[in-house]
Amino acid sequence: DIETGEELPRLRYKETYGSSLAFSPDLKRLLGTVDPYPENSRVQPALATWSVGSGERLVITEAGETSPLYGAWSPDGTRLVSARVGMKSPQIWDAATGEKLQTLEGHEEMLVAHAAWNPDGTKVASASITGRLIIWDTETWEALQVIETNKAKDPDLPVVLGGVEIEGELRINGRPMFGTWSKLVFEWSPDGTLLASTWEETLSIWNPATGEA
Numbered sequence: 001d002i003e004t005g006e007e008l009p010r011l012r013y014k015e016t017y018g019s020s021l022a023f024s025p026d027l028k029r030l031l032g033t034v035d036p037y038p039e040n041s042r043v044q045p046a047l048a049t050w051s052v053g054s055g056e057r058l059v060i061t062e063a064g065e066t067s068p069l070y071g072a073w074s075p076d077g078t079r080l081v082s083a084r085v086g087m088k089s090p091q092i093w094d095a096a097t098g099e100k101l102q103t104l105e106g107h108e109e110m111l112v113a114h115a116a117w118n119p120d121g122t123k124v125a126s127a128s129i130t131g132r133l134i135i136w137d138t139e140t141w142e143a144l145q146v147i148e149t150n151k152a153k154d155p156d157l158p159v160v161l162g163g164v165e166i167e168g169e170l171r172i173n174g175r176p177m178f179g180t181w182s183k184l185v186f187e188w189s190p191d192g193t194l195l196a197s198t199w200e201e202t203l204s205i206w207n208p209a210t211g212e213a
């Protein structure tokens with residue numbers, strides 16, 4: 001409690017750690033990623049929600065075999081979107097039951113690291129660490145815009161700037177890549193009419209309706 005300094009109930013992970021946290025819009029639940037330690041092959045990466053008041057874990061979704069995970073609430077708190085490096089399809093979940101509602105197909109590379117709802121919940125944007133930003137309609141789940149923020153970059157060159165560090169061997173189009181990789185970071189404007197993105201040394205403002213900068 002930030003007013004009293006009192007510690008509230010702890011939210012327990014078991015043989016795992018968390019790499020992403022987000023409060024629900026009504027502040028009653030907390031969304032967290034559940035990432036197993038490398039030596040623990042018995043636990044799969046997942047999304048979990050907890051009651052802020054009691055610390056009780058409410059829902060857990062088995063989100064796959066790779067991590068790290070990123071999760072975000074829809075503005076009305078009824079759905080979740082998840083993304084993770086190692087898979088090319090963001091996923092939509094029912095926040096109350098943990099049921100998977102939709103898999104978003106459109107990223108060609110298995111490097112989706114970020115996703116977020118627009119303020120009114122009618123769109124989701126997802127981004128890969130190779131520079132592709134996709135805007136989805138949340139009624140039909142069709143891709144409305146595909147924005148290549150990395151257009152000017154030589155496709156034969158590796159992506160090499162700080163952001164997300166991928167351990168071990170990573171391959172794109174059959175080519176091994178190593179080291180620290182760029183992360184395409186984006187943010188919706190409060191009214192949902194603009195998207196700001198950063199990619200390497202470039203900060204861009206996009207019109208999500210047209211895909212133009």
